[in-house]
Amino acid sequence: MSDTPVIDVRDFRMRFGEQVVIDDLSFEVRPGETFGLLGSNGSGKTTTIRALLGIYTPTAGTLLVEGRRFDPAQGSRLGYLPEERGLYRKESVLDVMTYFGQLKGQTRDAASGWSREYLGRVGLADHAKVRVDKLSGGQQQKVQLGVTIMNSPSILILDEPTKGFDPVNRRLLMDLVDEQRQQGSTVVMVTHQMDEVERLCDRILLLKDGRAEAYGTVAEVQDAFGGRRLRLTFSGTLPQSPNYRVEVSERNYAELDLPEAVEPNLVIRELLDAGVQLRGFESARVSLEEIFLQVYGEQEAAA
Secondary structure, three states: OOOOOOEEEEEEEEEEOOEEEEEEEEEEEOOOOEEEEEOOOOOOHHHHHHHHOOOOOOOEEEEEEOOEOOOHHHHHHEEEEOOOOOOOOOOEHHHHHHHHHHHOOOOHHHHHHHHHHHHHHOOOHHHOOOEHHHOOHHHHHHHHHHHHHOOOOOEEEEEOOOOOOOHHHHHHHHHHHHHHHHOOOEEEEEEOOHHHHHHHOOEEEEEEOOEEEEEEEHHHHHHHOOOEEEEEEEEOOOOOOOOOEEEEEOOOEEEEEEOOOOOHHHHHHHHHHOOOEEEEEEEEEOOHHHHHHHHHOHHHHOO
8 A cells, every 4th residue: 555645735724814714734644544634613624625625725835635736537536525515406316316426437327226225225215216305404414425435436525424413323324434444445534523533533633723733543642632541430439649630530430540651550459458449440541522622621612
């Protein structure tokens, strides 16, 4: 596999009038990885994608896709699911999907056959002849994702792919996306769903106000924001100790942040010696959701 980045962004700056939306941003997406582009609303995620795809002209910097500025002629190799959906709402689901399949170079029969199989998989087989505008928002989202992946693009860019989905349908769509990755696609997920990121992403970039607050593998980012955590169910009283900081404390449950030099076994022995009765424990890293809250604060992250 080539080491040349599939997406390479260097010194990217974006200004709208006097407002600086992206400020000297650099990152790369490597072949075959799933990359998470994270941040709250207004952090610059969608602006970065639009500049990458030539929808916006950057104020400064270079944004390359497969070694060059994006050209619509590359469109058959790239699948883009925008946050704002773009389906022909007055046509039937099957006709819309077949039409887009033909635009991507498939024959009408091949596009129709693929679409029927996909609709069956996502629970929309009986909606093939229904007009798009008669579908719910979630159903339209499933159709839009099908249009995005139907030609097995080598690069997938998904902007909030599971927005508004219930847990069952979120898992279904994420499984479909993961299948594309297993078949060799490079996937960029623009999202603030941290559980999806932890499950699927190899590396991440966390944006705030157009700047990179964190960048690297999931584990590297977790280590940079607090490292290891010990989760306990117990009876008794936790003693004060320089070997941990109590991050979460409830009646019979606690989460302890451990310094890098402190091994979990040392803390377990210390607690037992202090008379704490442990019913269960596990060692884990700080979650991406907690990191997100550290960067944004609870009120801003919920906005």
